[in-house]
Amino acid sequence: MLDQIQIDICDTHNHVVKVHVDVADNSLSRKWLAALNQLLSNQYHLEKNYCWMGWTESARNVEFLCHCINLSIAAINHSDLDYPIHTQPFLPVNVTQSNMGANHDRMNQLHRWFEDLQGHTGCISNHYQAADPATRWHIRQLNLLCHELECQILSQRKAVQAPEWRRPSQLMCWLNAPRYALDSQDCELFGIDTINRSLGGVYVGVNKAVGKHHWEVFQDEGRDSRIGELVTTSLRSQTIAAGDFDIEWARDTGAYHWQVRRLSEFRSWLVNNGFDPDDKSLTIGHPKVAQVDLTRSFGTTNYQHIWATVGSHLDVCRIKTSTSEAIYNYRWTDVDYAEQQIRYLK
Numbered sequence: 160m161l162d163q164i165q166i167d168i169c170d171t172h173n174h175v176v177k178v179h180v181d182v183a184d185n186s187l188s189r190k191w192l193a194a195l196n197q198l199l200s201n202q203y204h205l206e207k208n209y210c211w212m213g214w215t216e217s218a219r220n221v222e223f224l225c226h227c228i229n230l231s232i233a234a235i236n237h238s239d240l241d242y243p244i245h246t247q248p249f250l251p252v253n254v255t256q257s258n259m260g261a262n263h264d265r266m267n268q269l270h271r272w273f274e275d276l277q278g279h280t281g282c283i284s285n286h287y288q289a290a291d292p293a294t295r296w297h298i299r300q301l302n303l304l305c306h307e308l309e310c311q312i313l314s315q316r317k318a319v320q321a322p323e324w325r326r327p328s329q330l331m332c333w334l335n336a337p338r339y340a341l342d343s344q345d346c347e348l349f350g351i352d353t354i355n356r357s358l359g360g361v362y363v364g365v366n367k368a369v370g371k372h373h374w375e376v377f378q379d380e381g382r383d384s385r386i387g388e389l390v391t392t393s394l395r396s397q398t399i400a401a402g403d404f405d406i407e408w409a410r411d412t413g414a415y416h417w418q419v420r421r422l423s424e425f426r427s428w429l430v431n432n433g434f435d436p437d438d439k440s441l442t443i444g445h446p447k448v449a450q451v452d453l454t455r456s457f458g459t460t461n462y463q464h465i466w467a468t469v470g471s472h473l474d475v476c477r478i479k480t481s482t483s484e485a486i487y488n489y490r491w492t493d494v495d496y497a498e499q500q501i502r503y504l505k
Contacts, residue, residue, distance in 0.1 A: 160181050160182060160183070160184065161182040161183060161184040161188055161189065161192060162182040162192055162480055162481050163179065163180065163181055163182065163480075163481065164179075164180040164182060164195075164449070164478065164479065164480050165177055165178070165179055165180070165477075165478070165479045166178040166180065166475060166477070166478050167475070167476050167477035167478070167479075168469065168472040168473070168474060168475055168476070169472055169474050169475075169476045170471055170472045170473075170474070171474075173476070174472070175472075175476065175477075176456070176457075176468060176469075176472050177456065178406075178451055178456045179451065179452045179455045179456050180361055180449050180450070180451050180452070181449060181450050181451075181452055182361075182448065182449040183447070183448055183449055183450070185348065185448070186342075186344045186345055187341070187344075187345040187348055187363060187400075187446055187448055188448035188449065190339050190345070190400075191363050191400065191402060191404065191448050192448075192480070194336070194337065194339055194400075194401055194402035195402035195404070195480065195483075196402075196480055196482055196483040197337060197402060197483075198333045198336060198337075198401075198402040198485070199478055199479075199480065199483035199484060199485040200482075200483040200485075202485055203333040203334065203335065203336060203485075204333060204334040204335075204499075204500065204503045205331065205332070205333055205475060205485075205487050206303075206332045206333065206334060206500070207474070207475070207487070207489065207490060207491040207496075208303070208491040208496065208500075209303045209307065209330060209332055210329060210330055210331065210332075210473075210475065210491075211327075211329060211330075211473045212306070212307060212310040212311075212326075212327065212328045212329070212330055213310040213311060213313060213314035213325060213326045213327040213328060213409075214314065214327045214469075214470055214473060215311075215314050215315055215318050215325070215470075216470040216471065216473065217311075217473055218492070219307065219311070219491075220311065221251045221254065221255070221308065221311055221312060221315065222251050224304055224307055224308045224311060225248075225249040225250055225251060225254060225308070227300065227304055228249045228269065228300075228301070228304050228305075228308070229248050229249055230297075231297040231298075231300040231301055231304070232244050232246065232249075232272075232301075234293070234294065234297040235276070235294060235297055235298065235301075238290065238291070238294040238297075239289075239291075239294075240276070240286050240289065240290055240294065241286075242272075242275065242276060242286055244272055246268070249265065249269075253265065254266070254308060254312065255312055258316075259312075259315065259316040259319065259320070260312065260313075260316060261308070261309050261312040261313065261379075263379045263380065266305055266308070266309055266379070267379070269301055269304075269305045270301075270302065270305050272301055273298065273299075273301040273302040273305065276290075276298045276301070277298050277299070277302070286298075292501050292504050292505045293501050295504060296497065296500060296501045296504060310326065310328075313326060314326060314327060323410065323462075324409070324410065324412070325409060325466075326409040327408040327409055327466065327469070327470070328405055328406065328407050328408055328409065329405065329406040329408060329469075330364065330403075330405050331364065331403060331404050331405070331406070331475070332364060332403045333401070333402065333403065334500060334503050334504060335503070335504070336401035336402055336403055337401065337402075338399040338400065338401050339399065339400060339401070340398065340399055341397065341398055341399065341400055341442070343439075343440075345400075345446070346439045346440055346442060347439055348446035348447065349439050349441070349442045349443055349444045349445075349446055350437075350439055350443065350444050351422055351425065351426065351436060351443055351444060352413070352422075352444070353443075353444030353445050353446065353447065354374055354422065354425075354443070354444045354445065355411055355412055355413030355418065356407035356409070356411065356445055356447075357407065357411045357447075357450070358407065358408065358409065358410055358411060358453070358460075358462055358465070359406065359407065359408070359450055359451030359452075359453050359456075359465075360406070360407045360445075360447050360449075360450055360451075361404055361405070361406055361407075361447065361448055361449035361450060361451065362404060362405045362406075362407065362445040362446060362447050362448065363400050363403070363404060363405075363445075363446050363448055364400065364401065364403025364404050364405055372443065373425075373429065373434065373441065373443055374425065374443060374444070377424075377425050377428050382424045382425075382427065382428050384428075385431075385432060386432045386433075396440060396441050396442045397442040398442075404448070404449075405445070406451060407445075408465065408466065408469060410462055453465065474490060475487055476488070
């Protein structure tokens with residue numbers, strides 16, 4: 160074990176639960192921990208409006224997220240950018256399908272607007288470079304809200320059809336987080352098998368400028384889809400990372416026959432689209448760098464008890480490693496929270 164981390168999560172009454180994390184000792188975890196310590200010691204801004212994915216208990220429900228998307232589209236349309244977005248308002252009724260799943264046509268179009276407006280790592284768009292800080296913030300929201308909305312719709316569907324297979328997770332992302340490059344040794348931690356994530360597993364965060372991953376596209380578009388026919392265009396390997404990380408709070412699906420079959424179909428989809436399923440440089444999956452000590456943190460490994468506890472404490476108020484510490488005394492519900500982030504982005 161490389162280090163131990165304590166993450167304090169709290170409820171609206173500031174009651175705290177201490178989550179204890181054991182950091183593995185490998186090449187990527189060493190880079191990641193160093194980057195995390197830098198974020199903590201230098202008091203980088205934790206994005207609390209992009210933290211809890213797929214928690215049906217959250218006040219950030221489908222209606223709220225649609226409202227936020229419409230506000231960001233309106234802000235972009237009223238900016239000086241020459242990129243008008245002509246669309247019907249995003250509403251719960253048109254972002255979900257009759258089977259309670261996400262309307263992927265709407266989600267892909269939303270993501271395409273983000274791709275056009277921001278560009279991608281190494282090729283930032285002229286629109287983004289010309290935008291003022293407030294407009295840049297709204298451009299980023301198109302991407303973040305798209306992913307958050309998809310997760311929320313999926314969890315609401317699972318809550319009705321298969322509640323034990325909800326997919327709640329915790330995404331820890333910081334504004335302007337410094338990046339570090341991944342090398343071939345780091346890429347060995349990727350692979351199709353790492354799509355399966357363990358309850359309490361801690362994984363290096365996805366570079367948010369990459370776009371959709373191969374697995375996301377396959378999940379959204381189906382096994383008969385072809386890359387050249389997609390609305391979304393950014394399908395790139397992850398070459399950089401940061402101190403960002405994800406905590407998986409869902410149950411591991413890897414041993415179940417339906418997931419085994421799905422991953423087999425995914426391998427075939429990759430081959431049919433010209434990719435080598437065993438090529439680690441595609442950076443498919445989720446490289447694991449740490450594990451929550453479930454028993455120490457919650458007194459049990461029972462997922463229902465853990466979900467009930469975490470689901471009532473959806474705010475991170477403190478993170479501490481053996482060398483660094485940061486306290487986060489703001490919330491996404493603050494009336495000036497968007498302005499807080501825009502000031503920080505300046």
